[in-house]
Amino acid sequence: MSLLGQLEKNKACNKKSLAVLIDPDKIDEVTHLMQTLHLCVENRVDYIFVGGSLITNDNFSKVIALIKSNTDIPVLIFPGNNIQIDSNADGILLLSLISGRNPEFLIGQHVLAAPILKKSKLEIIPMGYMLVNSGPATSASYMSNTTPIPSDKTTIAACTAMAGEMLGLKTIYLDAGSGALTPIPQKIITKVSRSTSVPLVVGGGLNSISKVNLALEAGADVIVIGNALEKDQNLLIEVSEKIHSMNAALDVHQ
Ligand SMILES: CC(C)=CCC/C(C)=C/CC/C(C)=C/CC/C(C)=C/COP(=O)(O)OP(=O)(O)O
């Protein structure tokens, strides 16, 4: 089954998934990456996202190659721009930044990437990418030169997601931005989740189990953990336990 097919199937039966974001820019030692990968395997992480708003070294392809040769976890590119393409990954989250009004990130980067993506064997996962304000500007909003959706504007968020789905985008990502001070508010997750039927990815600032629980309860289908993993390895253990117990309870009731 395709990765998108799996995401859709899980959504249909309300199964939650866990993704870890690895930013190649923040990897300075192979041993450290190997430890992170070990942690991902131990905790049955479903997807590894690889990408960053800004890549300042030549780690991108090396990181993907290392993940592929050391785990079976699907690797999905989470690109900050059109140079973040590597055919060793399993797929690419083809983000269109629908919360913004910068044509470059709505369609421009995609035109440049299209011929390369077409030749690659990467599975393309069309995704409506929505940045929501979380306090100070994040790398993604600054680098994309877009204004995030105000965090109290639930209707704007819902209508944006609805428009994305109507335009044919197959998934939605609500992102407060990496290292966000406050994650996506529950009200936004709930309203977006009730207004759309595509798999909903939520991330940015999820640095405690209580914040993750709120996102799951509000309707997130996929939880993304990035920065927090570096500081607190226990978080991944707790999040994994929570997600797997929720999924196990579903199996009992089916
Ligand atoms: C068509 C292709 C291949 C790409 C499109 C690219 C688009 C539309 C990107 C959306 C805007 C953007 C800059 C997204 C960045 C998403 C991302 C990889 C975030 C990871 O976190 P960082 O922003 O690197 O956080 P730090 O500041 O903590 O490093």
Ligand SMILES: O=P(O)(O)OC[C@@H](O)CO
């Ligand atoms: O690094 P964190 O804050 O977990 O955010 C992950 C991801 O949603 C950022 O684009």
Ligand SMILES: [Mg+2]
């Ligand atoms: Mg980065």
